[in-house]
Amino acid sequence: MxxxxxxxxxxxxxxxxxxxxxxxxxxxxxxxxxxxxxxxxxxxxxxxxxxxxxxxGGLKVAAIAEVLAAVDDPAKSIHKVLGVASDLLVPRYPAAEPDEALLAAREQVDELVTQRGWQDVHDCPAKESLAMALATLRRVGHEDFVQVLDVYAEAAEEVARADLEAVAARSARSALDGVVESVIVGTVVGEAMFSALRHLAHVDRSSRMYGEAASHGQAAAGGDGEITR
Amino acid sequence: MxxxxxxxxxxxxxxxxxxxxxxxxxxxxxxxxxxxxxxxxxxxxxxxxxxxxxxxGGLKVAAIAEVLAAVDDPAKSIHKVLGVASDLLVPRYPAAEPDEALLAAREQVDELVTQRGWQDVHDCPAKESLAMALATLRRVGHEDFVQVLDVYAEAAEEVARADLEAVAARSARSALDGVVESVIVGTVVGEAMFSALRHLAHVDRSSRMYGEAASHGQAAAGGDGEITR
DNA sequence: TAGTATGGATAGCGGCACTGTCCACTATCC
DNA sequence: GGATAGTGGACAGTGCCGCTATCCATACTA
Incomplete structure (x- = not known):
């Protein structure tokens, strides 16, 4: 061809x-x-x-090059590839000097990690990413939103379990090559899937809570009654 | 000031x-x-x-302008704002003509929606976004990854429940203004939080499954043994 | 009263994912 | 075998986007 x-x-x-x-x-x-x-x-x-x-996935071309290099690297474990994928997928913040909110958030993250008993996670950029998110909540005055953290963590564990099971299922009947790829695909596309599902679940739930007859239109067109439409 | x-x-x-x-x-x-x-x-x-x-959140400036217009709109329900937030947060694909994979994916989505009994979700862009993700799985030859869909959907429901509870908790003691904002913040920052948590859970789980002594380094540096290091 | 900050307007920059153009050549169709 | 379309490779250009720099007349500030 x-x-x-x-x-x-x-x-x-x-x-x-x-x-x-x-x-x-x-x-x-x-x-x-x-x-x-x-x-x-x-x-x-x-x-x-x-x-x-x-x-x-919204990855940058340069990041994709790195990911694919990892895929083509003949000597890598699933665990390693998952690390690479995580490292490249997690948003990287330009590392300003940490303010009070970030410091507190980091502690909160460490607490969560030990409480959950998560292993081998110590220098994982996702930790910093989570801290950033928590710090942001604090900075915008919505620190009370952290009440969802436990539910989120629980859900994340279950999602992760399903992800790795899917990878294991593939590895049972495919070359290692396809397996490494499945880690990448699962990580990246899985995120998009979950995001979409969360949005759908939001709409469903809010529809149940705030009015059967409500509908949500297509943008800020603004200006009718409180719940009805 | x-x-x-x-x-x-x-x-x-x-x-x-x-x-x-x-x-x-x-x-x-x-x-x-x-x-x-x-x-x-x-x-x-x-x-x-x-x-x-x-x-x-990684939103574009133009999208933020729309979101904030919705926040400032005095006549809007939580349900509506959630819709707007969803609409602007969900990735928008430039709508090429649908191939076979996308068509099949759309059906799969509709099936899931009815099976879950999700309400008021019919013209929600998140549906298309989910279909896109599923179609992508198909196109890259990883359709077997859809086995995670149910677990994901379940997890998404729980996350969504927690999200809306947090919003409700805030609305119990705050002006509507802050509530609408909390919907935005929760949707956007919540996504980042969950993403980070999923990565952490991945690393934990794969550490448990593929070797206690493994560690995941910081990029594609390539080239040592299968699991150990 | 000298120096710095401000609001407003407009032009420019740097990063990024392409896209267009050019060239000497090759494949293909009639 | 001659016309036409396609090819690999190189390199410049484009369009979008989130800023950033400069300028100006004016206003606070030491």
């Missing part, structure tokens, strides 16, 4: 494919002559994965 | 504040003379909220 067909099959424009190759996301095709190269199914697959990470 | 102090208190540079005012995120200060204006505590609060939505 040449680049044009690869483009047609995946819907990714040819110049974009070239760009991905330049950026190291996609290996170059097999050169058959100075200006002719052949692409295989692996390229197609990889290209779809790239688009998934880009569109659904 | 003048703009300089507002800047000092919030850590937001003066030109950036001016920019937010221009973009309609922040109301202008009370003019006391042609080139002198006074800002109050409300401005400070609002500014922190803007930074939260921007940094933690």
């Amino acid at each position: 040449r680049i044009g067909e690869l483009s047609r099959r995946t819907g990714v424009p040819v110049p974009t494919i070239k760009y991905y190759v330049r950026e190291g996301l996609l290996p170059a095709g097999q050169l058959t002559s100075p200006n002719q190269a052949a692409y295989g199914e692996a390229h197609e697959r990889r290209l779809r994965l790239i688009r998934a990470l880009l569109d659904v | 003048r703009i300089g102090e507002l800047s000092r208190r919030t850590g937001v540079p003066v030109p950036t504040i001016k920019y937010y005012v221009r973009e309609g995120l922040l109301p202008a200060g009370q003019l006391t003379s042609p080139n002198q204006a006074a800002y109050g505590e409300a401005h400070e609060r609002r500014l922190r909220l803007i930074r939260a939505l921007l940094d933690v």
Whole structure:
């Protein structure tokens, strides 16, 4: 297959494919002559994965390059890949000097971690990310929202269990290669899935709580009664 | 308070504040003379909220403007605001023409919705977002990952219940204004919190499953043994 | 009264994900 | 075998976005 067909099959424009190759996301095709190269199914697959990470996961091109390097690294454990995926997926804050809210939040996080008995989590960027979120609650004057933390943690544990079970199920019948990929896909797409489900559950629940007849329209069009519509 | 102090208190540079005012995120200060204006505590609060939505929520400036317009709209129900928040938070895909994977995914979503008995959810963009995620799984050859859907949905329901309870708790002792804000904050910051918690739970669980001694380093540095290190 | 801060307006910047153009060549169709 | 379309590779340009810099006339501040 040449680049044009690869483009047609995946819907990714040819110049974009070239760009991905330049950026190291996609290996170059097999050169058959100075200006002719052949692409295989692996390229197609990889290209779809790239688009998934880009569109659904919202990862940056540079981050995707790192993730894919980890996928292609022949010597890595699931545990390690999960760490890499976490590290690259978790938002990275530019590390200003910590204010009071952040300091308190960090303690809160450590407390939660020990209370939950979470292992091997000590230098995990997700901890800082969580602290950031908690600190933000404090800064905007909604610290009372932390009352949800336990429910969230419990739900997160169950989600994580399901995630790793899915990975294990795949590893039972697939090469390690596909397994590592499934960790990435599960982490990234799983997040999008959960986010959407949470929104749906919000709408459902608020519909039940605040009025059967309510509907939620499509933007801030503003200005009718309190609950009804 | 003048703009300089507002800047000092919030850590937001003066030109950036001016920019937010221009973009309609922040109301202008009370003019006391042609080139002198006074800002109050409300401005400070609002500014922190803007930074939260921007940094933690990753919202675009334009989307924040819409959200804040909804917050300031005196006639809106919690249910409505939640809808607006959902609509603006859920990733919006540029609507290419649906392929087979997306069509199948949409059906899957509808099935889930009826099975769960979710109400008032019919034209919710989160549905499309979920369908997108499921379609992506299919396209990258990981459709088996949908086995987690039920666990996810269950977890999402519990999270949503906790979210709305927190909002209700606040509404019991605060003006409606703060309540609407709490819906926004809860939706946005809650997502970041859950994401971080899921990552932590992943690391914990995979540590338990794949080796006590494992640790997960800080990036794709590549290349040691399978589980140990 | 000198120096700094302010509101308002407009132009510019840096990052990022592409996209367009050009070239010498190759594949393909008639 | 000649016209047409496609190709790999290089590099410049584009469009969006969240700021940031500069300027000006005016107003507080030491």
